[in-house]
Amino acid sequence: MxxxxxxxxxxxxxxxxxxxxxxxxxxxxxxxxxxxxxxxxxxxxxxxxxxxxxxxxxxxxxxxxxxxxxxxxxxxxxxxxxxxxxxxxxxxxxxxxxxxxxxxxxxxxxxxxxxxSVTDLLGGYTDRMRVSHMLGFDEPAAMVAEAERMHDTYGITTFKVKVGRHPFTLDTAVVRALREGLGDAVELYVDGNRGWSASESARAMKEMADLGLTFAEELCPADDVLGRRWLVAQLDVPFIADESVVTPAELTREILGGSATAASIKTARTGFTTSRRVHHLAEGLGIELVMGNQIDGQLGSLCSVAFGSAFELTSRRAGELSNFLDMTDDLLAEPLEIHAGELVARSGPGLGALIDPDKLAHFRQD
Ligand code: MUC
Ligand code: MG
Structure with missing residues (x-):
């Protein structure tokens, strides 16, 4: 071997x-x-x-x-x-x-x-995850229509809404429209990709206080050390650290420093070996985890679900596993399918990923 x-x-x-x-x-x-x-x-x-x-x-x-x-x-x-x-x-x-x-x-x-299967080698907790769909910036009506399509076509009931624009009311209007359009049964959370300052984040979160958000993610930069601690201390939902915690040491620093209270695991940036370390650390710290999406294709999404379904903590929350649906094509010979809001990890051996040689020949750039 x-x-x-x-x-x-x-x-x-x-x-x-x-x-x-x-x-x-x-x-x-x-x-x-x-x-x-x-x-x-x-x-x-x-x-x-x-x-x-x-x-x-x-x-x-x-x-x-x-x-x-x-x-x-x-x-x-x-x-x-x-x-x-x-x-x-x-x-x-x-x-x-x-x-x-x-x-x-x-x-x-x-x-x-x-x-x-990789899932069984890693932990073998279950074979599937609920799917959360990530909604990129657009007008409120278009974002509601996309969420409704994802709900009606794939049974998805959890949505991560991209925020961080200026003025922040552009985004809070979207989240309000989503809650009004989709009702109370769906889960909504927001991800700012560091776009707001700590004070803008605080004002935006206050404005959305009645919308029943599950999480807030990376609303302002972790480098704004005191501002972010001040923000996180006043929120009544877990604050997910995403791009600020690429290593287990960074996760430790952010959590112990009060700059985050939950974390995103992205296999695209921590693979299986380091993701496992991050998972075990999170278990020890007693924080929630969400399997994030690095805007992965089908192979990357298969890796995320293979890891996320291996552990109880990562499979508890819906994983961000659906943005490959927006690609015009992919390399996998057997496409991933989301049914009833769930994505199943393949039974293997390994990842169970077969690359279509014709598609690879068509899309490769070298
Ligand atoms: C995310 O959760 O932030 C968007 C940019 C990026 O690096 O990852 C995605 C999703
Ligand atoms: Mg993020």
Whole structure:
């Protein structure tokens, strides 16, 4: 089960409509497919979504760091040597989605070699998650119509609403329209991607106090250290740290410092190995977790549901698993399907992800 080859293949698939949020927008999924081959003939896969506005990576930088630094570190190691692989990949700072895609492709290969699903290897708590859909910036009527379509077509009843615009009333009007349009049975929470100041966030949350929000996420920057503590202390809903907690140490600092009271796990940025560390830490700290979406394609969403369904804590809340629905196509031979508001993790072996060779040939950029 020794790793013989690592490939980083850039590909691009357009979105039907761009996703807009406070820190950027995405029109085309310019991702990188990572493929790991072992000497027993197994091929593990995962995808890396570059988010330059969040982590500084680009499609080209992901390919470069994998080809020039990460691949030479892991070729020759056995896929069971996960802590050795983790230690070697951790020698390079930054590059979270490149490192994570390689980590997850290795877990996929491990699962295939052993004949178990990744979910069972990680924890095997359940095989599915409820789905939360993320709504990007638009006019209130368009965002309500999209939420209604997601509800009626896929049975989705949890929505994360992107906020962080100026004036904040643009966003509070949307959340109010969603609550009025969809009723009290749906769950709503907001994600500011650091777009507001602490005081704007406080005013916006006061204005939405009657709307029954479940969470608030990353409304203002974690670097506004005292302002954020002041905000979090006055909220009566958990405040989710997302892009401010890429490592377990950052999560510890944010929670102990009073700058967050919950966290998002994104397998796109912490893979399976570090996501597991974040999960165990969160359990010890006694905070809630939400499986987040790094605007993943189907392969990335499959990785999220594989991890999220492995543990009780991550499967308790709906996971953000549906934004691949906005892509015009994908690489998976067998598409993911959301039914009755749920996405099922594949029974494996590994991730159960088969790449369609014709689609890869069509969308690859190299
Ligand atoms: C999220 O939860 O913030 C939007 C930008 C990004 O980096 O991730 C997404 C979703
Ligand atoms: Mg977020």
């Amino acid at each position: 020794k790793i013989t080859q690592v490939e980083a293949i850039p590909f691009a698939i357009p979105y039907r409509k761009p996703l807009r949020f406070a820190s950027g927008e995405v029109h085309v999924a310019e991702h990188v497919l990572v493929r790991v081959t072992t000497d027993d003939g197994v091929v593990g896969v995962a995808e890396a979504p570059p988010r330059p506005f969040t982590y500084g990576e680009t499609q080209a930088s992901i390919v470069a760091v994998i080809d020039s630094i990460f691949a030479p570190e892991v070729v020759g190691l056995d896929v069971v040597e996960r802590e050795q692989i983790h230690a070697r990949l951790s020698r390079t700072v930054g590059n979270p989605t490149a490192r994570s895609a390689l980590d997850m492709a290795i877990w996929d290969a491990l699962g295939q070699s052993l004949g178990y």
